[in-house]
Amino acid sequence: MEQNQELALAWEFIENTGTHLFLTGKAGTGKTTFLRKLKAESPKRMIVLAPTGIAAINAGGVTIHSFFQLPFAPYVPETSFNADGKASYRFRFGKEKLNIMRSIDLLVIDEISMVRADLLDAIDNVLRRFRDRTKPFGGVQLLMIGDLQQLSPVVKEDEWQLLGRFYDTPYFFSSHALKQTEYCTIELQKVYRQSDGDFLELLNRIRENRCDKAVLDALNRRYIPDFHPRKEDGYIRLVTHNYQAQRINEHELEQLPGRVYTYRATIDGKFPEYSYPTDELLELKKNAQIMFVKNDTSGEHRYYNGMIGEVTDISQQGIVVRTLENPQPFVLQEEEWANAKYVLDEETKEITEDIEGTFKQYPVKLAWAITIHKSQGLTFDRAVIDASASFAHGQAYVALSRCRTLEGVVLSAPLSERAIINDEAVEAFTLKARDSRPDAMRVHTLQQAYFLELLTGLFDFFPLEQSLRRYVRLIDEHLYKLYPKQLASYKEVVEQVHEKVVMVGQKFKQQYTRLVGASADYMTDQHLQERIHQATLYFGEQLQPLEELRQNLILQSDNKELKKKLRDAADELVESILQKTGLLKFVGQEGFHTAPYLKQKALLSIADPQQAAGKQAAKGRQKTAAGGGKADMPADILHPELYNRLVAWRNAEAGKQGMPVYTVLQQKAILGISNLLPTDEASLLCIPYMGKKGVEKHGDAILEMVKAYRREQGMPDDALSLD
Numbered sequence: 001m002e003q004n005q006e007l008a009l010a011w012e013f014i015e016n017t018g019t020h021l022f023l024t025g026k027a028g029t030g031k032t033t034f035l036r037k038l039k040a041e042s043p044k045r046m047i048v049l050a051p052t053g054i055a056a057i058n059a060g061g062v063t064i065h066s067f068f069q070l071p072f073a074p075y076v077p078e079t080s081f082n083a084d085g086k087a088s089y090r091f092r093f094g095k096e097k098l099n100i101m102r103s104i105d106l107l108v109i110d111e112i113s114m115v116r117a118d119l120l121d122a123i124d125n126v127l128r129r130f131r132d133r134t135k136p137f138g139g140v141q142l143l144m145i146g147d148l149q150q151l152s153p154v155v156k157e158d159e160w161q162l163l164g165r166f167y168d169t170p171y172f173f174s175s176h177a178l179k180q181t182e183y184c185t186i187e188l189q190k191v192y193r194q195s196d197g198d199f200l201e202l203l204n205r206i207r208e209n210r211c212d213k214a215v216l217d218a219l220n221r222r223y224i225p226d227f228h229p230r231k232e233d234g235y236i237r238l239v240t241h242n243y244q245a246q247r248i249n250e251h252e253l254e255q256l257p258g259r260v261y262t263y264r265a266t267i268d269g270k271f272p273e274y275s276y277p278t279d280e281l282l283e284l285k286k287n288a289q290i291m292f293v294k295n296d297t298s299g300e301h302r303y304y305n306g307m308i309g310e311v312t313d314i315s316q317q318g319i320v321v322r323t324l325e326n327p328q329p330f331v332l333q334e335e336e337w338a339n340a341k342y343v344l345d346e347e348t349k350e351i352t353e354d355i356e357g358t359f360k361q362y363p364v365k366l367a368w369a370i371t372i373h374k375s376q377g378l379t380f381d382r383a384v385i386d387a388s389a390s391f392a393h394g395q396a397y398v399a400l401s402r403c404r405t406l407e408g409v410v411l412s413a414p415l416s417e418r419a420i421i422n423d424e425a426v427e428a429f430t431l432k433a434r435d436s437r438p439d440a441m442r443v444h445t446l447q448q449a450y451f452l453e454l455l456t457g458l459f460d461f462f463p464l465e466q467s468l469r470r471y472v473r474l475i476d477e478h479l480y481k482l483y484p485k486q487l488a489s490y491k492e493v494v495e496q497v498h499e500k501v502v503m504v505g506q507k508f509k510q511q512y513t514r515l516v517g518a519s520a521d522y523m524t525d526q527h528l529q530e531r532i533h534q535a536t537l538y539f540g541e542q543l544q545p546l547e548e549l550r551q552n553l554i555l556q557s558d559n560k561e562l563k564k565k566l567r568d569a570a571d572e573l574v575e576s577i578l579q580k581t582g583l584l585k586f587v588g589q590e591g592f593h594t595a596p597y598l599k600q601k602a603l604l605s606i607a608d609p610q611q612a613a614g615k616q617a618a619k620g621r622q623k624t625a626a627g628g629g630k631a632d633m634p635a636d637i638l639h640p641e642l643y644n645r646l647v648a649w650r651n652a653e654a655g656k657q658g659m660p661v662y663t664v665l666q667q668k669a670i671l672g673i674s675n676l677l678p679t680d681e682a683s684l685l686c687i688p689y690m691g692k693k694g695v696e697k698h699g700d701a702i703l704e705m706v707k708a709y710r711r712e713q714g715m716p717d718d719a720l721s722l723d
Helices: 005-016 031-041 053-059 064-068 095-103 117-130 157-163 197-207 213-220 242-255 395-400 424-434 440-459 462-478 484-518 526-542 544-550 560-590 594-605 609-625 640-657 667-676 681-685 692-712
Strands: 020-025 046-050 106-109 141-145 183-188 236-239 261-264 266-269 281-284 289-292 308-315 318-323 330-332 335-344 351-361 364-366 369-371 383-385 409-411
Touching: 005 020, 005 031, 005 183, 005 440, 020 031, 031 046, 031 141, 046 053, 046 064, 064 117, 095 117, 095 594, 183 424, 197 213, 197 395, 213 409, 236 242, 242 364, 242 369, 281 364, 383 395, 440 484, 440 526, 440 560, 440 594, 462 484, 462 560, 484 526, 484 544, 526 544, 526 560, 544 560, 560 594, 640 667, 640 692, 667 692, 681 692
Parallel strands: 020 141, 020 183, 046 106, 106 141, 236 369, 236 383, 383 409
Antiparallel strands: 261 281, 266 351, 289 308, 289 364, 308 318, 318 330, 335 351
16 A cells, blocks of 8 residues: 555645545555554544444544434525424434543545535534534544545435525535535546556546447447356346346346245344445355455455355355455355444543444355445446436446456447436546645645644644633622622633733744744754643643632532533633643643544543542542641631531532522522621621521521530630621
8 A cells, every 4th residue: 555656645634734634545445544544553433423324434534413313304594494494403422432522633534425404404414513613524634535436425405495495515525614625636647457558548448427429339239138157157246227137147146946035134223224334134145156245354355345146055054155356166155344433442541342233144146146336336347237227327337346357348239328427516626636636745734733733733722711711700690799709810810821821822922833834843853842742841830820710619509500510611721721731731740643643532532520629629528627728618617517508408408308499598698607607697698699588497507506606616605797
């Protein structure tokens, strides 16, 4: 693969840039092989998706609809799947799925030719919602793999009546989101499937809509009327419709003497029917022609996906087969396919595949005939092709390009110009896309831009400042009377972060941008790395007040709506603080290098802010219990230990009565009691939000707690205390 210029360029592009890539090429140019290598060796965190169940199983991924939980209805841009106005679609992702979406670097979509434009925009909608709203596809890099000259998207007439108002074509390249972002195209040129130069030229002329009379004449020389191949030649018939393939296979099976043996697949767990790799109920006879639907996993390389074979012996206990390439019979073993979903490993924090279900069956199917659609991705030595009734763009090309040689092709009917269907929109896009092929200089420029983009993300503190201001604004608008001192200290932190962090970060951007641009080898430039190191030390120190603020967040309120807003704002702030300080510390220790930085960023992006806040609160309680003061209390609470006792008592009382906590004792009243330490009913009545009924009902219990606390602190029982 390293000797292939285009494949090497594609690898360099994906590994070292953040720009989207459309990887295309003729049938048999190594697109699938490239994807396997990428999954096995790339340091980027990725998921692999495909538009259909079979394509997803073949690519070792999952379907687009299942991963993003999308309905099969058309997606109208800037809506929530509610084009009819009657129902809207709500995304309900679990924590694990959200963490995966937020931490991936690369989203691979295989068989992109079959992906409709509105589906790509639906993906953009979800990723923006849960990653970065300001960037197409939430800022994740796309690798789109496929051949637009092969199978096209399925769009029903009524669906296109709706979508046609928003899209030029149903193809992925008409996606609004894709048009808003930069992407490059790399077209693989070297064909590994065919080595016959004349046949390759014919296929290329069909691909490029240059199919003239000379091309048709050359192809139609392979038309052999009433062709009846010998069984041992192993021809497979490619047809346009499912019913044709089924009828041919059933007829041929009936013609064979002997008993039909039936083998039922073993299905465990969740494995949807549309993803079955072969028949659930497999019917075979001795001498039946079969096609293998999986590569041999025994290590003996006896067969591969698409190879033609024959059943030589059969019983209910097993099947003996042979292939055309190796006439030596062997006992066929069942194979297992996995239906996987992506999960996050709690220990390693790596994205792994969790097996939801398995499908176990003999890896063959009857193969006197299959549809052209199901032949995509397969390779045959000999095929009888019935493409005269082609009804879709690329169908004839897919059928012909399955074969290694022109001599291996037999046409069951002559091909006419009508059977060679090409979409003008695809042709126009293909010509334009070739102009976006990146050369080595372009890749270098994009690589440098990616390095700068990641570096800018590290030293861009504006999003952190915004999170801080949102949280402080809530306190300022709703709780300023309760926590005036705490609010004042918060505002001081806001100003300090703005002046000493955000503004300095913007000035530093000019410096490192200049250094990157001036260095021939910026990724290993020692001066640049030293400046980055010094910056991490400076900003880490300047962000220390935020760490202290994080330990002293106000989260309590009797108002449920406000309490939720406080919690959400605090979670966002804590997440921002943890990620930024964590990345600064990591880069300060390890230096700034793309691959390890991406991995650390992904790990920090899936940290649980509530868990971090909970751990910090626990530390604060331990510190308070050990006599360490007010670690988990805002500065406006003068007696935090009593405050905690009153909150615990209030919550317990509310639990007993099955009532909201504020009906027992409002938070503002708890704050007043813990600060003023009333010693009798009269002074208790003076507390704001402490009504007469509350005193009558709970006064004795409250005063007893206050008196006990005063005694513990060595205070007199007969006066209000304001300190």
